[in-house]
Amino acid sequence: MRPSLPLWLGLAGTVIVLDQVTKACIVAAFRLHEALPLTSFFDLVFVFNPGAAFSFLRDAGGWQKWLFVALAFVISAWLIGMLRQHARERLLPTALALILGGALGNVVDRLRYDAVVDFLDFHWAGVHFPAFNVADSAISVGVALMLWQQFMHKDGS
Numbered sequence: 001m002r003p004s005l006p007l008w009l010g011l012a013g014t015v016i017v018l019d020q021v022t023k024a025c026i027v028a029a030f031r032l033h034e035a036l037p038l039t040s041f042f043d044l045v046f047v048f049n050p051g052a053a054f055s056f057l058r059d060a061g062g063w064q065k066w067l068f069v070a071l072a073f074v075i076s077a078w079l080i081g082m083l084r085q086h087a088r089e090r091l092l093p094t095a096l097a098l099i100l101g102g103a104l105g106n107v108v109d110r111l112r113y114d115a116v117v118d119f120l121d122f123h124w125a126g127v128h129f130p131a132f133n134v135a136d137s138a139i140s141v142g143v144a145l146m147l148w149q150q151f152m153h154k155d156g157s
Contacts, residue, residue: 005087008097009080015101019134020108023117035121042122047131048115065110072103072110079103091149098142105135 030036030046037043050065079100086092109116118131 002088003090003093005084008083008087008093011094011097012101012104015098015135015138016105016108019102019105019138022134023109023119026119027117030119041124042120044119045121045131047118048113049118049131050115065114069107069110072107076100076103091145095142095145095149098138098145102135102137102139102142105138106133 026044026046030044032046032048035043035045079096083093083096083100086096106116116133116135118133118136120133120137121131122129
């Protein structure tokens with residue numbers, strides 16, 4: 001059986017569900033800015049990020065919410081078009097579905113909270129990487145797979 005569009009949309013949907021379930025658990029279990037150290041280099045923490053990656057435009061005054069929502073919808077439409085075009089492949093549509101699910105998972109937060117819930121906090125020697133979430137992770141893995149496909153597997157399979 002060859003992969004098809006419903007499979008890839010299902011993967012994107014699974015990312016959205018996992019993202020939202022993990023965020024709901026954090027919101028229910030933590031107070032804002034509360035942290036739970038789990039290892040010497042990793043904490044669970046509850047923060048809101050009104051900006052984009054690495055808190056880009058965090059202090060822009062609120063208009064950035066609608067910019068990021070609109071951008072996510074435009075990119076999502078493009079990703080769905082790409083998924084349709086490449087539905088019978090494996091690597092590229094996996095990447096596209098992960099990016100789609102991550103983008104839409106974060107849109108849910110922007111519409112619900114006016115910011116994105118972040119909770120994964122890695123740190124080393126007192127330096128903290130910006131907190132992130134399951135959606136961000138899916139986007140990052142999707143982009144890495146897309147780059148891998150572009151550089152190593154020109155045929156997309």
